[in-house]
Amino acid sequence: MPRWVKVADETELDEQLAVEVEGKRVALFRLGDGVYALDDICSHEYSLLSEGEIWDDEVYCPKHGSRFEIRSGKVRSLPAFSPVTTHPVKVEDGSIFVEISE
Amino acid sequence: MSGPIQTNVETLRVRAGELFDAMEWPTPSEEEWRRTDLGRFPFDDYQVDDERSASTTILEDWSGRDLFPESEFAAAARFEAGVCVGASGLDSLGESGAILALSNEDVRDLGDELPGPGANAFEKMLETTLGRIDNRVEAWHYRGELHGAVLYVPAGVEIATPVLLDFSEKGQMALTAPHVFVILESGASVQLIVSLTTSESDRLLCNSGIHASVAEGARLELLVIDDLGSETTHFAHRRATVDRDARFTQFEAHLGGSLVKSRSEAELAGAGSEAYLNGVFFGDNGAHLDIRSVQTHLAPHTTSRSLYKGVVAGSARTIYQGLIEIDEEATQADAYLTNNNLVLDDGARSDSIPSLKIRTNEVKCSHGSTTGRIDQAALFYLMSRGFTRDAAQSTIIEGYFEDVAKRGGPLAIASVMGAITRRLAGRAA
């Protein structure tokens, strides 16, 4: 049963924020058209996307520079070759929720 | 009789404690710990069980026959939860001048009991041990409540039958530090078996150490069998220093455990010395096994060989790091290392990192590594003979491991193959 879990107040998120949802690290991003959530850990090696640079709606992994499309999690450059998982996000009443499926 | 040893176990403990306080836990930025990330390991959750009394010794006669029904041992001792609960053969061992010290008091008094060269060798070994501590986990071991034994064999004495030390560690969230020191004087020889077991239900951290000093012309055969429950974490620190024309042979088995990080080092310090390191490791379910062997050549005309075979299954991960290091002075060194890995399931992970650091040209040195799955032809052949797939696979794996175990002699085979067969049967069920 999928359910929504609050991960942060809206005011906590500028451009990007690292949160934890039931032990899983998730990175939140604010783009022009809303808030998005990706697995925080790069699909290539252990590194946090929440600490990466954001350019043109892509996040650049701080360890080896792999680029991921924030909206879709698609990988756009080596050395990563697998996408990162996206998570549905909703913002309601000043809180940010991420959907977790059991 | 010599006086109390300057550097004794207590000194080692205190100074290791100082090192421990000064260091941080190892991180993946250090090459040797790159693949075993202790970042979230709950070190503080494990405690020494205070109720144990470490100094009471020898309650009963224990011959070791319940483990090895068909063997004779020169001496045997069994430890349960850090306490020696039974032993045998100490007196008859003593007749040859050899000593097996099993309690903290006995170890402390060793300084008085060991003859001059033996005492010096012991002291030197403790100093070397201290000098080599290069990570906090190892410092943690030496500063802890060690329980275990010191085995001393005087010059020229050849112990005909093996010595057996059995450690059965127990406890919930317990921290234990079993340790064995072995001192062989020149021309001495002995076979020592160290067995370490933990049960399935016990969740504990075992930080173990074995350190051997093999003097000129001496021969030590060491069998170390670790058969661990799936909630056990094990850090193992093993080193042998091998002097002129001496020989050291080790067979180690790493079976089970949830997190195992082990380093076995053979240091060829004297000309003409030889070291043979053989090992097997088996990781299943979600286990993480990080096994390291080091062959260090410091003197001329030295020989070393390593053969490590592993099997990884389920979602386990095994890492083998093997190093051969040949110093400038170690001319005419002859060193070889082989690592074979069998991957049984997709998603099981095997890392193999054999390395060489060579600083002189007059050497013969090579290494080889293979990783792959079970030979399909052999599998189909057995199945065509009526074996089920699982039985065929088990048979092949047993043969694969036995190839290494036989280098440890019949006792190695006897001790390890049973455990392996049991684990393989458990998989098929």
Add this chain to the structure above:
Amino acid sequence: MSTQTPSIEIEDYKHGFSDPDRSVFKTRKGLDEDVVRAISDLKGEPEWMKTFRLRALKTFYKKSMPNWGADLSNVNFDDIYYYAKPEGEQQRNWDDVPDDIKKTFDRIGVPEAERKFLAGVGAQYDSEVVYHNIRADLEQQGVIFCDPETAVREHPDLVREYFGTVIPFGDNKLAALNSAVWSGGSFVYVPKGVEVDIPLQAYFRINLESFGQFERTLIIADEGSFVHYIEGCTAPVYATDSLHSAVVEIIAKPGARVRYSTIQNWSGDIYNLVTKRAIAYEDATVEWVDGNIGSKRTMKYPSIYLMGEGAHGEVLSIAFSGKGQEQDTGGKVVHLADNTTSVITSKSISKGGGIASYRGLVKVEKGVRNVKSRVVCDALILDDQSQSNTYPYMEIDSDDVSVEHEARVSQISEDQLFYLMSRGMSEEEASAMIVNGFLDPLVKQLPMEYAVELNRLIELEMEGSVG
């Protein structure tokens, strides 16, 4: 809006400084945003490339140097000219050229006309004539072979699609540096089905930028095509700049084959830190042939990502490490698709206190079926002052593989030496012959003139190595 300017020559840099429309920028050492902007402006680049450079610069500041590999403690980023050199910097007198370099030219037979250029005595080597004819042929086939600056201007779509996708600027500090200040190198595009029958060499377009410190090369081989690209030369190349940080990206589309051969013989105190990586798609093949003879420190691990079924990757690496040198080289292959194969062969020689290290990786991802990989490392140590290290890594996450690795370290065989000397050779000659024989399987893979030059070079290096 950037202006369209032709390929920048050294003289133009001077004009650029005195042009009142551009901000007056004196040449100076060191790196900052202004320097990067100036480089981009001087090249007349479009905004997207300038943006790329600036982002790379930001990333460069954030990253740290590798804490493994060769000793890089003397690299000083502030002590480098990142684009134009002050006038006369590159010039020196023929008389000042060290004797051993002149001797090497003689021995390996470098043509007279090229010697002065290679030795830093001339600013230009005009090979336009040679290049012109070859270029006409290539154009007919639709092959694009030019410098990357031209490619950015004339083929922006192609460049934008691939540039920085194989090696993103965040990959490592040196790649970030190159991405910010790159200058010169090659851009190659081979259309579908075209097999280029002569090896393409940057050597054809010699100017200072062909041996530039921050070369950037991008090779795209379209489906079913073939190209062999050669970089560098066996002749010792003199350079004042101490840091050479190049980036090479190769994309081999389905069925394509690309071979990239390098012989590097940088003279002087050069730090040669290079990132080279290729992607091989279905049934494609990429071969790196990598020869490292010169430089004070080299760190280079040509890599191949096998991303399509049936792809094949090969790395052939030769390293010669003499007095004061550290060659830290090898190769990496990552298997990401079924039925892929790889071979890494490394041969190294260390002498006179040199250190040669092999560093390599074979990685097989989970779920990948039917992979075969074989790595063989052979190292010769010629004396007791030299060192040889081997650091192979095998990371296997699949059960359907056959991965093998073998390494051997040895000295010159006494028996072989004795036999050759009994045939009338001096010990030096015999050693040279044995070493050439040791390298032969790899040297055979090079075009003949390189093979010949390399053999002669080895003979020269072996002189004085005995005793």
